[in-house]
Amino acid sequence: MLALERRARILSRLTGAGNVLVSELSREYGVTEETIRRDLDRLEREGFAKRTYGGALRVGGAQAELPYQIRRQTFVQSKRAMAELIAERIPDGESVALDASTSALFVSRALASRRRLSLVTNSMEILTELSGKADWTIIATGGTLNGSALSFAGPQAERAIGEFHVRLAVMSCKGLDARTGFTDTNESDASVKRAFIACAERTAFLVDSSKFGRSAFSRIAGLEGAAWIVTDAAPPEPWPGLLREKGIELIMPER
DSSP states (O other): HHHHHHHHHHHHHHHHHSSSHHHHHHHHHHHHHHHHHHHHHHHHHHEEEEEETTEEEEEEOTOOOOOOOOOOTSSHHHHHHHHHHTTTOOTTEEEEEESSSHHHHHHHHHTOOSOOOOEEOBBBBHHTTTTTTTSSEEEEEEEEEETTEEEEEEHHHHHHHHOEEEEEEEOOOOOETTTTTTEEHOOOOOOOOHHHHHHEEEEEEEEOGGGBBBBOSSEOOGGGGOOOOEOOSOOOTTTTHHHHHOOOEEEEEOO
C-alpha cells in the first residue's frame, strides 16, 4: 500500500471514529509504529488531526468532509469493483445521472466504452473525465461551485436536474442505516442527490461495506429511495434479508 493511500485510510478512520491509536494502525497496515507516527505528524501539519500520546484525535467535528483529493485515493479497489458492477447494467444509449462522489467518478471511467449515453452530472471531475466522448450528450447542472469537492450544488443545480428525466441515477452516500436510510455529511449535497432521485426512474447507491450501519448528518432518502445497492462485499446480518423485504436488489461481487 502506498503511503498516500495509507494516510487516506487513516484519515477516513479518524473521521469516523474520532481517534486512532498508533499501535492498532501499525498492526493493521503491517508497518512500524514509527511509520504511523510520521503519517499522523503529517496529517497534523495538514490540519486534519491533533496528535496525542499514543495516537491522534479528529479535527473538524464528527461530520467533517474528507477532502476530495484524499477521498479519491481511498478504497480505490472497492470503488473500481462497484463501478464495474453497475456499469455492466448500463447499456449503450442509456440516460444516466451521476453525482459528484469519487465513487461516481469510477463509474464514469467504467462507462467509457459505452456509446451514445446521455449523462447529467454536477461533478467537474466527471465532466473533465468524459470531455472527449463526442457521441455522448453530457449536461452539467451548473450551480454554486464547491471548489474543494469539484462539484456544483444549490438551488440552480437542483432546478437544472429537475428539467431532465433519466433511466438511472447513480450516487454514493456517507452512511446507510436501517432507521435513517441513506445519509450524507452536508445538506447541500444531500439536496442535490434528492433531486437526482426525483428525476430518475430508478436509483443505484454505491455503498462500500464500511458504511452499513452508519449515519451522517443529512438524510438523503429512506431505504425506499433505492432500487439497487451496489457494494464491495456481503453486508452483515440482518441487511440481506432487510433489503429483500424492501424490494431492493443487492449487487455485489461473486464469491
